[in-house]
Amino acid sequence: MEHKVAHDWRLRGQRYRLEGEVCEHCGNKIFPPRDICPECHQPAKKPYTLSGRGEVYSFSTLSSAPEGFEAYAPYTVALIKLAEGPMLTAQLTDVAPNEVTIGMPVEMVTRRIRTQGEDGVITYGYKFRPALVAHAQ
Amino acid sequence: MNNGHIMHSQRPVGIVGYGSYIPMYRITNAEIARVWGHESGPIKEKAVAGLDEDTITIAIEAARNALVRAAIAPEELRAVWVGSESPPYAVKPSATIVAEALGATPYLLAGDMQFACKAGTEALQAALGLVGSGMGDYALAIGADTAQGRPGDELEFTAASGGTALIVGPAEAALAVCRGSLSYVTDTPDFWRRAHEQYPRHGGRFTGEPGYFHHIQAAAEVILEEMGLQAADFAYAVFHQPNVKFPMRAGGRLGFTKQQLAPGMVSNTIGNTYAGAAITGFAATLDVANPGDRILLASFGSGAGSDAFVWEVTEAIKERQSRAPKVADYIRRRAEIDYALYARYRGKLAM
Ligand SMILES: [Zn+2]
Numbered sequence: 001m002e003h004k005v006a007h008d009w010r011l012r013g014q015r016y017r018l019e020g021e022v023c024e025h026c027g028n029k030i031f032p033p034r035d036i037c038p039e040c041h042q043p044a045k046k047p048y049t050l051s052g053r054g055e056v057y058s059f060s061t062l063s064s065a066p067e068g069f070e071a072y073a074p075y076t077v078a079l080i081k082l083a084e085g086p087m088l089t090a091q092l093t094d095v096a097p098n099e100v101t102i103g104m105p106v107e108m109v110t111r112r113i114r115t116q117g118e119d120g121v122i123t124y125g126y127k128f129r130p131a132l133v134a135h136a137q
Numbered sequence: 138m139n140n141g142h143i144m145h146s147q148r149p150v151g152i153v154g155y156g157s158y159i160p161m162y163r164i165t166n167a168e169i170a171r172v173w174g175h176e177s178g179p180i181k182e183k184a185v186a187g188l189d190e191d192t193i194t195i196a197i198e199a200a201r202n203a204l205v206r207a208a209i210a211p212e213e214l215r216a217v218w219v220g221s222e223s224p225p226y227a228v229k230p231s232a233t234i235v236a237e238a239l240g241a242t243p244y245l246l247a248g249d250m251q252f253a254c255k256a257g258t259e260a261l262q263a264a265l266g267l268v269g270s271g272m273g274d275y276a277l278a279i280g281a282d283t284a285q286g287r288p289g290d291e292l293e294f295t296a297a298s299g300g301t302a303l304i305v306g307p308a309e310a311a312l313a314v315c316r317g318s319l320s321y322v323t324d325t326p327d328f329w330r331r332a333h334e335q336y337p338r339h340g341g342r343f344t345g346e347p348g349y350f351h352h353i354q355a356a357a358e359v360i361l362e363e364m365g366l367q368a369a370d371f372a373y374a375v376f377h378q379p380n381v382k383f384p385m386r387a388g389g390r391l392g393f394t395k396q397q398l399a400p401g402m403v404s405n406t407i408g409n410t411y412a413g414a415a416i417t418g419f420a421a422t423l424d425v426a427n428p429g430d431r432i433l434l435a436s437f438g439s440g441a442g443s444d445a446f447v448w449e450v451t452e453a454i455k456e457r458q459s460r461a462p463k464v465a466d467y468i469r470r471r472a473e474i475d476y477a478l479y480a481r482y483r484g485k486l487a488m
Binding site: 012013016017019049071072093094111112113122124127132133 | 187188190191193470
């Protein structure tokens with residue numbers, strides 16, 4: 001448990017606010033941060049916070065959830081293509097599973113991900129919801 | 138220079154960015170009344186936080202909207218203060234999590250304020266002081282709550298979730314300049330929640346006249362008198378809104394018309410968001426304000442006290458209104474739930 005708290009703490013920049021990296025050689029935006037550009041394979045360590053805008057690339061609905069997430073079932077996990085290019089997997093929120101469509105515009109929000117019992121730490125992190133207002137192109 | 142009871146900062150300050158957040162779920166008063174066998178409730182419906190929402194997540198989204206409107210970098214904030222009566226942790230500041238999510242850490246003050254429904258304006262007064270003294274250029278004051286009423290209690294009709302964030306900065310960059318503020322506080326036992334209790338209690342005899350009306354009227358009357366202003370000098374006025382009746386009556390007694398109160402009356406459709414209530418009404422008013430408009434804001438917090446502010450809207454307002462979602466956008470985003478789902482979302486089922 002202690003180990004998990006420390007792990008979450010180190011990831012808080014990317015979990016709370018989509019802090020990734022930008023490659024100074026080719027301009028590629030990287031998420032999650034990996035310090036090497038997957039496009040040009042040069043070192044890339046400059047922090048870059050992604051806009052959080054994107055669209056649903058694919059999705060699936062879970063009716064039985066893993067331990068710690070039972071309260072949220074049923075919920076939808078989606079592969080999201082961010083406006084800057086990177087793809088990531090995230091839980092969708094504020095949407096009924098039958099309302100999710102491929103190509104649906106979504107935006108990042110920071111929500112409760114899980115709690116470690118009644119007295120443990122609360123983990124916050126990114127989820128995505130249907131875009132509140134139409135994205136400017 | 139000090140005259141009377143009004144507080145003036147050393148340098149002129151104002152609001153450079155504002156933003157709100159209201160969860161999408163709604164339960165109607167008709168539904169709550171049905172469950173408890175009442176005829177009806179005091180408002181139409183209230184906003185309910187989803188399972189993955191709390192005061193911190195509400196504060197984060199409101200603050201992101203405020204930052205977009207202010208167009209400043211989060212590292213420029215020298216304080217993040219979260220006013221709430223429903224912090225997710227009893228010990229561990231909400232403000233550090235909010236500041237981290239915004240990217241404002243580590244060189245800033247971060248703390249939580251507690252004063253029932255005026256915790257948000259308590260944070261705002263402190264932010265005016267910090268920026269007004271020149272200790273920093275920007276400070277973020279937030280009022281947010283996921284308020285709970287005991288099932289069957291009259292508070293259950295109105296206790297709601299939502300919040301607003303206000304970024305204070307130098308007057309030159311402000312969309313609304315603060316012309317003066319005042320605080321009026323007494324020890325009044327009108328509402329409380331003891332440690333480790335889930336739901337608050339209210340002392341019937343002290344709610345209403347000795348609580349809400351006395352403190353709001355005292356604060357508003359003195360700030361108007363000492364500034365030589367009358368209700369007619371204002372485009373709008375916003376008061377703490379535990380329901381619709383109280384702010385309408387307080388406004389009427391102070392000489393304000395229904396039209397002056399209308400844009401800031403959001404309690405009928407979102408409920409009483411406690412520390413977020415008065416300032417969410419203020420945000421809804423800023424959403425429609427024009428340059429030159431004067432706005433009176435007076436909060437109320439049980440315990441008890443009122444913070445009153447006189448604002449003057451600047452030319453900067455028009456462009457910043459559309460940079461982020463408005464209060465009306467969040468009110469429109471609405472999914473109605475029944476009492477059973479509401480009980481699950483708000484943890485009212487003891488298992
Ligand atoms: Zn590259």
